[in-house]
Amino acid sequence: MYYKFDVVIVGSGGAGLMAAMQLPQASVAVLTKLYPTRSHTGAAQGGVAAALGNREEDHWKWHMYDTVKGGDYLVDQPAAEILAREAIDAVYELEHRGLPFNRTEDGRIDQRRFGGHTRNFGEAPVRRSCYAADRTGHMILQTMYQNAIKNQVRFFNEYLVLDLLINDGQACGVVALEIRTGEIHTFHAKAVLFATGGYGRAWRVTSNAFACMGDGMSIAYRRGIPLEDMEMYQFHPTGIYKVGVLLSEAARGEGAKLLNGKGQYFMERYMPTLKDLAPRDIVSRCIVQEIKEGRGVDGEDYVLLDVRHLGAQKIAEKLPDITDFARNYLGVEPITEPVPIQPTAHYAMGGIPTDIDARVVIDKHWTPFPGFYAAGEVACVSVHGANRLGTNSLVDLIVFGRRAGKHMAKFITETNYAPLPSEPDGFARELVEHLSRSTGRESAARIRSALQNEMDDKVFVERSESSLRHALDTIEGLQDAYKKVELQDKGKLFNTEMVEALELGFLLDCAEATIHGALARTESRGAHYRLDYPRRDDVNWLKHTLAYKGTKAHDVRLDYKDVILINDPLFQPKERKY
Amino acid sequence: MNVLMRIKRYNPEVNTKPYWAEYRVEVEPIDRLLDALNVIKWTQDGTLTYRRSCAHGVCGSDAMRINGRNRLACKVLMRDVGNKVTIEPMLGFPVIKDLVVDMEQFFEKYKLVKPYLITYDNEPTTERLQSQRQRARFDEGTKCILCGACTGSCPSIWGNPDWVGPASIVNAHRFIFDSRDQGAAERLAILSQRDGVWRCRTIFNCADACPRNIPVTDLIEQVKRAIVYNDTEEV
Incomplete structure (x- = not known):
């Protein structure tokens, strides 16, 4: 089938739905490989940070400071300012849309302490996390889905997106597999937002859902868009x-x-x-x-x-x-x-590089990719730098999901549909048909399990040159084996074995970019701790990694982009003590 | 431990009718039933089809009928099912393939009860105020993950698939008793119709099935009383 919408949003978690809310005048399709309420935003527990000051004195600038310091100074500081400032209004928006926050004695949104959030630039913990028991993410997801129903947003449930369509340097749609029928559909759009979440399933012990397979990151990566700071992965x-x-x-x-x-x-x-x-x-x-x-x-x-x-x-x-x-x-x-x-x-601090309007930017000069947006865990703004603070993921979703929606609302009025490339679904069809006809006898489950074990053993809290080299060898072998994956289920109807095999391809790409970034970064910063380089090195490494997929198998090109600092001595990089 | 898994399977692409398949798996007692299904899919039979995502009972993907009761496969431990377990798709839903059922009608019925905050006043610049007591009044229903376990366990649904069902009523309750909401009358009008709350026969299967421990039947009773006494303030 061929569909045409002003905006196609891929992913129905907090970021995707928050963006959809900003587009009441546009024709919008939200594609999800699950049902919207199954998205992994729903697993977030603790809360969403905003300097409301309901429990004690608090200021957005304190929140910004904690975010920058928490990220071990690999944070783009203007983005952190937006995060901390707009969190306040975004939390009120959630409340107005019906989110059942816990309340203080005087009926306001209750707030509690969370890791790394402090008063007065590091003095002591502060109550900043707005919460709904220990199911805050669940309540954000439910509330946003309820509002999407109210606004009659069009959902395509159980559609697995396989490709991003590009024509002449502009995004113009996506191609998706309808899981229930096995049919492949082309979605033509003026703007595409990826809000597809992370890739925690690359590890064996993970908090992430089975769905967190790095879909969006990999799809962009395969289309020549870099992945930023993938070595920054939170445990x-x-x-x-x-x-x-x-x-x-x-x-x-x-x-x-x-x-x-x-x-x-x-x-x-x-x-x-x-x-x-x-x-x-x-x-x-x-x-x-x-x-x-x-x-x-x-x-x-x-x-x-x-x-x-x-x-x-x-x-x-x-x-x-x-x-x-x-x-x-x-x-x-x-x-x-x-x-x-x-x-x-x-949690992936890294991802598809974007600017503060969630526009994807594709190089160290911040060149935007017209019509392509990313928000939430799939994106790297970068507000989390080398380590995300607790509760800032939900802030990221609502603040930058909202900014993506608002920017797309303007963009689609100024832009025409770029024509689709010739044979738009060719690449996606080949992915599916290759798996259908393969007789290579390799098992996707075996490869996935080997990948997860290797990542747990070698790309965990502590890394080193030798552990990362070992991991790279292993992953390259698994990538070769992946080409021979054969399915037992040859049918079209609800073929979850096919879905799992396609997702494994995404996951291998994310692991590849992660290991390459980690191997090159010869310092320790935030979540990236190198036993052989235990100190932070601001002279050489106060910069973002950009990993580009090469044209040949196993070929990855790395480039780097400056971290944006603001002109304020308080925010200059210094040693992190708590 | 070694477990015999009896699974009701049906793939309309190849089967003319459902059949029982049996698998033996070696699992740990603290493995989840979902882990055992994964063992089958990943090492024995890749065609076995079921939904799953979060694997810890918060996304609602893997509701199924396990030894005759609707449960989430990721919240049932193998030590609690013993050496033999029977797994079927939930009743009351059309089967798409194996354990995967069609959820479209379920979500349509959810939408029917206007499951969103309805207000007619201007929004304040900060939050609306709500006391802790007012907030607690509708807490139970906010836990719902829309897995369908309650609706699929309800004999009234088996007999009449057009009935709105317990999950929809729970979500209506969540807004009817929210002090910020002004749409209670609209929802109660919908729920007082033929296929509204009155088809509930107070069988309590729904409350037993709920993986979130929501007292579903009790909430339905509260909605019934709200219709009869036209009172949504207190229990």
């Missing part, structure tokens, strides 16, 4: 041991503490001011350090999260879901026992 400190499901940082925001195998609350030893509320990259490294020094629990590779002292009532009121996870998946009762946890693959 959340408190995933349930071996399972990866998160125990929200909100638990530590409410007072929970990390406990090692010797019964010591160890964070105060590393970070005397913020302790357990230090940023995630630091806490994850401290956990790894405790384990390396033999203070894991019973010699195993995990430590404990202790919420016992919060009391049953507070736990039930403010942390109901995560305590349920501990009971369900570990059989541990958090009210009486500390919960086994380990760092878990969680």
Whole structure:
């Protein structure tokens, strides 16, 4: 089929739906490979930061400072200013659209503490996270979907996007596989927004959904668009041991503490001011350090999260879901026992490079790619730099999803449809047909599992030249094997084996860009910690990586782009202490 | 542990009618049922078809009938099902393939009850005020993940697929009792019609099926009382 819309939005999480809300006058299609309410935004727990000051004094500039410092100064500072300033209005917009925030005694939006968010430029923790119990992402997703119903947004559910259409340097649509029928459809558009989320499934232990396979990043990468700062990947400190499901940082925001195998609350030893509320990259490294020094629990590779002292009532009121996870998946009762946890693959700070209007920019000169937008985890604005603060992902979605929508609303009135390239669905058809007819006897599941194990072993909280070289060798072998993947399901109807195999192709691209960026960056910054280069190096590395896919297999070209600083001594890079 | 999985399968591209397939899997007792399905799909039979995404009970993709009860496959542990388990698609929905059911009508019925905040006043420049007590009044319904487990467990739906069903009523309740909302009368008018709340026979299957522990039947009763007494303030 051929469809024509002013705007095509790929992905129906927080960023995609927030953008759709800004386009009441346009014809808009939202494509999702799931149902909208299944998007991974719904798994976000703890909250959305905004300096409302409902609980105590707070200012957007403090939020901006924390974001820049939390990102270990790899943050583009004008973007961080927009994030912190516009968060306030965006949170009010969510409330007006019906989001059921928890409330203070005087009926305002309640706020709580979260890692790395401080008062007065690092003095002490501040209550900045606006929340709805420990299901804030779920409530954002539900609220935005409800508003999309109200605004009669057109959804294409269970459509897997496979290609971005480009004509003469301008985006003009996408090609998608309708999962239910196996048909391939062409969507012609003036503007395309990718809001497809991250690629946490590249690791074995992850908080991410099965759907988080790096679709949008890979599709852009294959079309010559670079991926920015992919080596900056966040490992959340408190995933349930071996399972990866998160125990929200909100638990530590409410007072929970990390406990090692010797019964010591160890964070105060590393970070005397913020302790357990230090940023995630630091806490994850401290956990790894405790384990390396033999203070894991019973010699195993995990430590404990202790919420016992919060009391049953507070736990039930403010942390109901995560305590349920501990009971369900570990059989541990958090009210009486500390919960086994380990760092878990969680969030891509990097992604498709964009400017502050979510326009995709394709080189170090910030050249925009007309008609192509990206927002949310798939994008790199860059507000998170080398390490994202807790609650800033939801802020990113609503602030930059909204800006994408507003910019597209203007763009489509000034632009005509670029004609489709000849045989627009040719590339996507070949992807699908290659898998249908392949007799190579290789298993997609085997490749995926090998990739995940390698990433957990070699591209984790700590990396080194040798671990990354090993990973690169492995991934290149898996990429070659991928060409021989054969399916058992040869049908067209709801072929999820086909979907999984296509997604695996996306995931391998993301892993490739991640490893190349990590290998080249010979310093330690934020989430990227090199055992062989343990210090940050601002002279050589205060810059963003841009990874371009080469024309030959395994060929990746790296380029670099300056970090944008503002002219304010407060925001100049300095050593990060908490 | 070694488990025998009996799965009701049907692929209209190749089968004329549904049939039972059996698989043996080796799993850990704390593995999820979803993990066991993945073992089959990834190592034995790639054609086995089901939906899944978050794998920890918050996205609502993998509702299915497990040993006769609607559950999320990612919230059921293997140690709790024993050495033999029977898995079917949810009842009350058309089957597309194997465990995948058609959710379109379910979402159409959800849209029918106007599941969004309705207000007629101008918005304030900051947030609307709401007391903690007012907020708590509709808390239960906000947990709904639209998985369909309640609706697919309801004998009234099996008998009458046009009925609006428990999930829609839960989501109507979430707005009817929200102090900020001004659309209660519109929703109650919809729910007082033939295919509204009165087809509920208070069987409680829905409350048993809900993976989010929402007291579904109780919320439906509250909506019934709101219609009868025209009162949406307090229970």
